[in-house]
Amino acid sequence: MRLHSFLLLLLLTAWAWALDGEEGGEEEEEEQEEEEAKAPEETTPGPPSDELLEEDNILVLTQHNFDRALREHRYLLVEFYAPWCGHCRSLAPEYAKAASLLKNESSELKLAKVDGPAEMKLVEEFGVNGYPALKFFRDGDRSQPVEFTGPREAEGIVRWLKRRLGPAATQLETEAETTQLIDSQDIVIIGFFKDLQDEDTAGFLATAEDAVDLTFGFTDRPELFQKYGLSQDTVVLFKKFDEGRADYPVDEELGLDQADLSRFLIIHSMHLVTEFNSKTSSKIFRAKILNHLLLFINQTLTPHKELLADFQEAARPFRGEVLFVVVDVAGENDHVLQYFGMNATDAPALRFINIETTKKYLPTTGEITAASVTTFCQDILSGKVKPHLRSQEIPADWDQKPVKVLVGKNFEQVAFDESKNVFVKFYAPWCTHCKEMAQTWEDLAEKYKDHEDIIIAELDSTANELEAFTVRGFPTLKYFPAGPGRKVIEYKSARDLETFSKFLDNGGVLPEPEEPEIPVPVLENSELLN
Incomplete structure (x- = not known):
């Protein structure tokens, strides 16, 4: 993610007409009059064009054609970027790929982009405070754009948009439909609501719009409430691992809290123990669980792998409070080892970190059992263990250079x-x-x-x-x-x-x-x- 500064050079070319320096007679004057007659008359420039141009299937928008784009496309995802922004350059190929994938989907949906520094009026209007910023416009309404919250890779962008265009969840009428949906994925979320027209159902569907990596269904059928042992409105997360199911009862007085439901879904859609890799890293940090306990092991060594059972056992009572993560030192995780100041030979080892304060904690014993791991976590959470602060030695010449x-x-x-x-x-x-x-x-x-x-x-x-x-x-x-x-x-x-x-x-x-x-x-x- 490099940050480069770009200098845009505007090349101006001036054309000069060379005229003979000889003295001319009537014929030369007549030719000059003819040329002057052919010259276009000076005109006052008209208003800026609202023409819509495209680059790589992406509309190029300015303050002059923004309204036209909203009129002609019912759904519009707009990226505000800066030419010098490294993050924007990283996003560009994924954004173009997403535009290509959506090219034949619907004429109502279009991807667009705005050069933020060149269009500061639009930046100020839509509250852009960093690049890249993606905002979703629906039905020509420029007053309330929706912040893009999906993954910033092509397939994720497409999934996020389709979730907003189509039904966010499948309405279930029968036991067979419900069973088929649950069996179709490793994780399926079903909302059981007695009244599909109330605010709780609407909040559930709004949550489903953002959780593009999960599959949702909903129902009001009494026989389905009975089948799954429910007596009140409840969101149930079905999964093919760990405990198999997690229930989120809707508070009968306060109703459904979307933020709380989203956190519940993130926490319970994760395994009790998550292996760190390129596919899980973003999910680990999106979980918004501030405390992480990392077990560093070498997955090629049997004694190390045998530690996983105790680690899993210790994780259960801390679900939602501490995220248990396994880091394979034999994998491509040197950057994680470096961050914690470790070497592969230090495994097996435990490290605890609060990702908000970045404070790190080391166990006082090298023993890794369910009991020792539980005690380690409890002591940190209760404040009995002080953070471990690393320091290099003071260089002999630390103050000798500027x-x-x-x-x-x-x-x-x-x-x-x-x-x-x-x-x-x-x-x-x-x-x-x-x-x-x-x-x-x-x-x-x-x-x-x-x-x-x-x-x-x-x-x-x-x-x-x-x-x-x-x-x-x-x-x-x-x-x-x-x-x-x-x-x-x-x-x-x-x-x-x-x-x-x-x-x-x-x-x-x-x-x-x-x-x-x-x-x-x-x-x-x-x-x-x-």
């Missing part, structure tokens, strides 16, 4: 020195964005190396963890002004030498920008594991 090298062991002493203004880059060695700004950071340090009260420093956040705060993305830039109070200012503006210099020269303050700031991308910690 950019000072900080680690966990010297961070507090340097960053909160009351006599210094300290500007710190928190980075990851593998982070593309960090690499792109490395030279600028070196130039900044060189520029201020003779300022006794200013320190330019960097800290490798993959090898050093801090108690004072959590670094959530890379690069993160923080300014620690001189004086008491342990003040911290997070820098969120442009990453160039001129802007950095203005920031430092003004004591950690920048003047108000003349133009809207473009969101600066960072690589989130969770993206490392995706």
